[in-house]
Amino acid sequence: MLPVKNRFLFLIILLCAVIFSVQTFAQINDTSQDEKSVVATGIGSIVENNIPLARDNAINEALRRSIEQTLGMLIESETLVKNFQVIDDNIMSKTKGYVKNYEVIRERKRDEYTYEVTVRATVKTADIESDLEAIATLLRRKNTPRMMVIIDEQNIGEVPGTYSYFNTDMNTAENTIMNDFMSKGFTFVDKTTVERNLDRQKAAAILQGNVAEAASFARAVGAEVIITGKAVAKATVVEAFGAKQRSQQATVSLKAIRSDTGHILGSSVANGAYPHIDDVVGGTKAIEKASHVVAKDLMKKILDQWQKDVSSGSIIVLNVRNVQTLSDLNRFKRYLQSGIRGVKSVNQRDWYNGFAVLEIVVPQTADKFAETIDGKIVSGATIKVTGITQNAVSLRLIK
Template identity: 35%
Template sequence: MKKLLYYSVFCLLSSVFWVSPSYSQQITTITVEGIGAVVKGDLAIAKDNALNDALRKAVEQAVGTLVQAQTLVDKYQLISDEIYTKSQGYIKKYTIISERPDLNQGILKVTIQANVSIGDIRNDLNAIGLLIERKGKPRMMVIIDEKIGGAESGYSANLSESETVIIQKFTEKGFNFVDEATVKKNMKRNMALQAIGGDDNAAASIGLEYGAEVVIIGSAVAKLAGKGIAGTEMKSIHASITARAIRADTGEIISSASEKGAIAHLDETAGGALAIKKAGEKLASSLIDQIIAKWSGEVGGQTTVQLTVSGIDFVSLNKFKTIIQSQVRGVLKLNQRSFTAGVAVIDVETKTNAQSMAEELAMKNFETFKVEIIGLSSNKIDIKVIPL
């Protein structure tokens, strides 16, 4: 009986999600409605939140059959996590059909028709552009400590080979960068060296100071590996590069990679630059894939928003957490990171985003205190508690 059940589920998954060799993706058209809260009459922000809600629901519906089938199979101990992971959905394009404000309920409803692809987003430039837009067009910056041969390592005010190739590969995919030349001329050397040395907080601070939401930090080395290849004057030069991408507002590492490259060349310096370029291209591709996967999961499922709450006592903190968990839309889980001297740090796993959550918190009735939003970024909300 179990064998028959396994076979039936396998056929279901194959018929719904198998893509023939002549097609690289399966596209599903979904019509769905999203809802956004209207705060202080601001219909524009409500529309943005309703649109994001609708886009998330469209992806959920497109992969919903697979999730239901997986749940059924898991009850009989057949693990299909790998199938689910490889069948993620993403928005290729969408059209807004209607938008209807309901001021009595304080909400705005947006209906969309979306084309959802079940497949790999990495080579779909239009979908990547839409993903970047939904993430608020985060700006990037890159700092790589580069050493070729006997040259001294350390921070340079000029763009290195590795920095140049990383910016080029990211830009080809539609990512936005701050003006690197201007930033490097004005950046404090000691901060750059701290970040290069592994201080993620220093890297995050640099990003915040120069308007970058994501900072790529790392090191690259090229050195001579051998001379006289096959009796010639050619030299064998090997390069290695390591980097990580850090969110400036929270300090979270969202991707990391290490790659190597090798080349034969007459000149050690010129060959070293080419070997670093080769390794840098592979590293950039790896970082891009990880970031796209991370952001796709956040806009299509859940993300983590960090709350820093100041001026709160222990009793009020417990009430604050209870209200967030039970009354704020989209909240899945709370993780309290710390509570020291009246300041609490809480990570909130949510299906919405920081903007939407901040608006809801500002409207909540906490009875014995009120909250004031004093800072807001893509992944972090700074809150001040005011006793009543």
Template identity: 35%
Template sequence: MRYSHLFLLLVFLVGLVPQTANSQSTTVESQGVAAIVQGNRDISRDKAIEDALRNAVEQATGTLIENDTLVENYQLLSDKIYSQSRGYVQTYEVLDEKVDQGLYKVTIQATVASGDLKNDLRALNVLMRQVRKPRVMVLFEESMSEGVKSGRLAEDAISKVLLDNGFKLVDADTVRRNLGQDKVQGLLAGDGRVAAVISDKYGAEMLLLGTAQAVTNQVTIGDIKINSNQAVISAKLVRADTGEVKVSETRQAAKPHVNSLSGIQMAISEASELLANDMIDKIIQIFHEEVYNIANVNLTIFGLQGYGHLQEVIQLISDNVRGIKEIYQRNYTMGTAELEVELTGSTQSLAADLTTRKFGNYKFNIKESTHNQLQVYITPTNR
């Protein structure tokens, strides 16, 4: 009787799971619009999608609370909820987009949730779209017990997990052939110059580098011989362009088996999958910070023709540079302005946009660039 009660309770609890999951999200359609300035459709599209995401979150919020409460707390919701719209969107799909009389208009279907994105793998695909599908190269050196042939067990297992979760991979075998064994060993030892080559030549943004070690010890239990197989997988996640180590992790697993090769394969596979899934969480966190965190860049502009010219230039930057949130004027003296720029990006991305995009009759030239400071000259394009 007791067991039947436990069984019924289990069935009841299992039945609750999908209902709970469904109640945590809602799917809505929303529209967004942005003006096209200086013919920059890509920036206008970004802003239109941001507007649509905000409207989706606002619409979903309206289904959860009374309209009077919504109106009464609009400013609070605007500051705390709508301003972080992307953080509440698990997935979205652009259903329609068009240009109409100087406006870029989009219609999206979005799944809105209140969970933390970095702990929700369902949001991984949309997150990675925002950071342009990061390319990862997985490269491991494997060491096995005597009598067991080394292979690419860990490398293959980790690569499969990453591919299953939407990552693009750079082929490690191609890199091995082209670089040679000495440079591969240098890369595994932390040579940032080799990492930079892989970034430039093969387009890898992240390198997952490490070692896989497996040992087997035979024990006898009665008349049965059992192999105790243990695997230890150690890896570091490296930013390819800078050589910076972002994360370092180790995972291990043990699998008893009568066949040592089968046991080692199972142990390496389990440890590799544990490490890969943990690394995915770390990559999500890193890219989440890259996408959502606001960078503050101190921008100094030389060569301005007056205070009115400064106001014109500030507007040009706001309209033509991706990710601009706010521009604060800190100082202006004799043709030189000191500004503080808030943007989703970095000093490097701001410098790239200033030097490659069109700004009416003006162009920017970089004088100096550091981690959070950028100095530029502005000159007429006909000069």
């Protein structure tokens, strides 16, 4: 029989083991609760016998419903209520979840005008940036946007300006950003394509922060998103415990821009430090450290925005020509609001000399929306689609 002292020690060890086991079980349980399997059904309208389009729209609606069923709609803005009636019907709502993967388990043409799809989706409530499978699913739903990166990098001892940009290979910040994004499944436009089309005047404008020039150039080389900004390193001397030590510090400041609309998807700033006897080596390492931090933060913001696009609806810019009168403009806006299924809001940005710029929020990609609206007739005018990018559609009203 064990002595009293040893028995007491044994009981303590046993108790600790039990507590540890319970905690481990709870953690596993919590992790499993972050992931749900949901069956949801969506419906797409069949327009001019275009069943593939109706099927895609039905799948997207089913995926949105799968998130809503899991989490409920989380209203993240204040809702004005008067006499128990919501007076602001255009509140922004979104769901804090994402579809990791899904499969179509049933589909059918319900009638002449509607197509029905039922999916089984795996929905998660954790952060998407740590889930490679979910990122791949989201990228596919966004039609796999292509990225590009141009960063004005100035290491210690380098002269600022575009000359150094053209006389070096891909700099440290660009290389780090690309590698971090590519490791998560993002695709980038080939660097040689960028260099072949980039002259000093364009580079100077982009590196100085000209958003319109950056968006225009990215669009020209086939990128849907451009990441651009600055990375600067400097050397300082710090004193610790009576001894002086040389330290290199860097600041990296970047923003991600949609090339077709010029909208900023997100921006981020981070600092990094790396002590080294060689300023250039230390500056390079400091830029690399800061770039890793910026890449992680910027990626999260981009993914959050894209998840919001597919869950709650994305902004699509409509460039409409031959809108001759104010009455024509108002009739077209009313048609978008009431005649096209899923349009949540219509905002006028410009109208001058027959050319109107509108922004709509719709739970569709731009190409799907273009297929839906092409050929429709509004007050005697036929809508003709003349151009499509990832977030914009060009139209002409033909009378």
